[in-house]
Amino acid sequence: MPQRTQNFLIHILLLWTTLISIIQIAIIIFLFTAGQKGLDSSAVEPSQMPSVGTVNSLPSNKLVLGEGKMLTFKATKAEGQIKWTANRPDDALILERDKHLMMMVDGYLFLNLQVTLSAKAGCTGSNNCNVSLVKIQPEKTEVVLQGLINKETLSTGILSKVEELGAGEKLVVNMTSLCDCVDDNLSKTHLDIIFMLRPQMSVK
Template sequence: MPQHIHSSLTHVLLLWITTLSVVQLGFIVFFFTAGQYPSEPEIPLGGGKMLTFRATEVNRNIKWVTKSPDERLISGAEGGKVLKIKRDGYYFLTLQVTLNSCNAKALWHRVSLKAKDKDLLKGWINNNTCSTGSLAKVEELPAGSTLEVTVNKTAPSETINEEESHLDIIYIFKPWK
C-alpha cells in the first residue's frame, strides 16, 4: 500500500514540474520577443538607428552635414546649423569638436549642445589637444525638438577641424506605455 501512494505522488509531482516548466518557458519566450511592444518596421525593438554628422564651418558657424541621412528621424534646418528631431524617443548623443589650432594662452573655449535653450552637453576645448574629447549623454527628446551646437571661438584663425569634429546620434525606439 505505501508503494502505490508513493508512485502516484511521484507522478503528480512530475506533472506539476512539467507544467511549471512549460509556463516558465512560455513566459520567457513571450517576454523576449519583439511582439511584446509595437515596433517600427525599419527599427526592430531593442535596436537603434545611428546617424552621423560631420561639422563644416561656414562663416564661423558650424553646419552639420549628415553621413547617414534619415529624414524620418532628424532633418537639418536653418541651412544645417540646427537639427530638428522628427520622432519621440531616446537619443544617445555623442559630440566632439576639434579645432585645427588653438591659442594656448587663451581661456578655454566653451562648447555646448542645446535643445530649446537647455544645455544637453557642455564642455571645453582643451588648449593642449585643441579638442573637447568625446562628450556623451542619453536624452529623451520629443518630436519637434531642435539641437544646436555653439562654440565660442575667440580668434578668426581658430577653425573647426572638419575631419575630427562630429555629432553622432543613436535613436532608440520608445515603446508607448
C-alpha cells in the first residue's frame, strides 16, 4: 500500500514538473516575440532619419550613419590642376566643380590618390614634379597629401590619408608647372574616396 501511494505521488510530481516547464517555455516564447515586435515597430526607417551636416537632406542613396560609399574619380585634364570626373557621380555627397570637388555634407573621408605622367613623346619630364591634394576652407588652405613624381615609374605611387571635411569645403589636386601630360588611364591616375557621414555633435 505505501508503495502504491509513493508511485502515485511520483506521477503527480512528474506531471506537475512537466506542466510548469511547458508554462515557462510558453512565457519565454511570448516575451521574446513581443519584444521583437516592439523593436520592429520602434525602428526608424533610413528615410525618416534626420539629416547630418549642414545640408538639409540625406544623399540620394539615403546613406545613414555607419555606412560608407566609395567614389572613384578619373583625371580628364591637367593644367596646373587636375580636373576630376566621377565614374558614378553622387552630387548629393560630392559635387564636381571645374577643377575642384566640393563637399555637400559633413563627413569623414579615406582619400587615396595616385598621379602618373604619360610617357608619350612631347611631354615634359618628371624632374621636380610635385603633386599635392589641398583642402580649401573658407578661412584657410591646408595640404592634405603631397608627393613627388618618381623619375623611373613617372608616378607618385599611392598617397593615402583619412581626413574630416565639412559641407562647402573643397578638394583640389595641384601640380607644379613641370607636370603635364597626365596619363588618364584609371589604373594609373585616380582619386578614390570612401565617404562616411559625420554625426552631429551635441553642444552642452
